[in-house]
Amino acid sequence: MYDPKEIAQEAVKAKSKGLPKYSNFHVGAALLTKNGKIYHGANIENSSYGLTICAERTAAFQAVLEGERNFTAIAIASDAEDFLPPCGACRQVLLELCGKELEVVMVNHKNEIKKFSLKDLLPFSFGEEHLR
Numbered sequence: 001m002y003d004p005k006e007i008a009q010e011a012v013k014a015k016s017k018g019l020p021k022y023s024n025f026h027v028g029a030a031l032l033t034k035n036g037k038i039y040h041g042a043n044i045e046n047s048s049y050g051l052t053i054c055a056e057r058t059a060a061f062q063a064v065l066e067g068e069r070n071f072t073a074i075a076i077a078s079d080a081e082d083f084l085p086p087c088g089a090c091r092q093v094l095l096e097l098c099g100k101e102l103e104v105v106m107v108n109h110k111n112e113i114k115k116f117s118l119k120d121l122l123p124f125s126f127g128e129e130h131l132r
Helices: 004-017 055-065 088-098
Strands: 027-033 038-042 071-078 103-107 113-117
Touching: 004 027, 004 038, 004 055, 004 071, 004 103, 004 113, 027 055, 038 055, 055 071, 055 088, 071 088
Parallel strands: 071 103
Antiparallel strands: 027 038, 027 071, 103 113
């Protein structure tokens, strides 16, 4: 079992790695594998806004590139005072790469935590089962 507070603090640390040069809104993510390794991600912006990448996808893609395929949880921290859930694109990518049972841990400015399963954040999701 993992400690949601520890992974949340890793997401807070990851915020400083981002490059939000237009919005100045930092987002950090920490993706925990089933074997206990943590991959950091941060948002990286581009002047062509559609080419910007979110923290959650940065962490997931890095983990997959290093051969990881089994995940337990992802934590998300931002500059917002309230909790920041993953955007729709990140929810879809996390579903495909990490599975519906992935726990999503959100941490706010007061270090309070909310947890959801990805399947609760993305009900009636589209996945590989629809392509067969």
